[in-house]
Amino acid sequence: MEQDPTPQPEQPGGDSIVCAGCGTVAEEVPVTWTCSVEDGARRYFCDDCARANLRAIEGRLDSTWW
Numbered sequence: 001m002e003q004d005p006t007p008q009p010e011q012p013g014g015d016s017i018v019c020a021g022c023g024t025v026a027e028e029v030p031v032t033w034t035c036s037v038e039d040g041a042r043r044y045f046c047d048d049c050a051r052a053n054l055r056a057i058e059g060r061l062d063s064t065w066w
């Protein structure tokens with residue numbers, strides 16, 4: 001019988017989560033992290049980076065819109 005000690009939910013080829021902002025590594029996705037899909041690729045941002053990213057996105061949106 002085979003044993004599967006590490007059940008993998010739906011993370012194809014990815015066994016660890018890395019914050020796209022500061023590079024923090026987490027084994028599982030913390031509930032406080034933000035997940036955004038860009039070009040079909042998942043990107044995770046930790047709590048701090050999510051806020052910074054939101055600000056950056058809003059700022060860029062403002063700049064882009066005008």
Ligand SMILES: [Zn+2]
Binds near residue numbers: 020021046
């Ligand atoms: Zn981060």
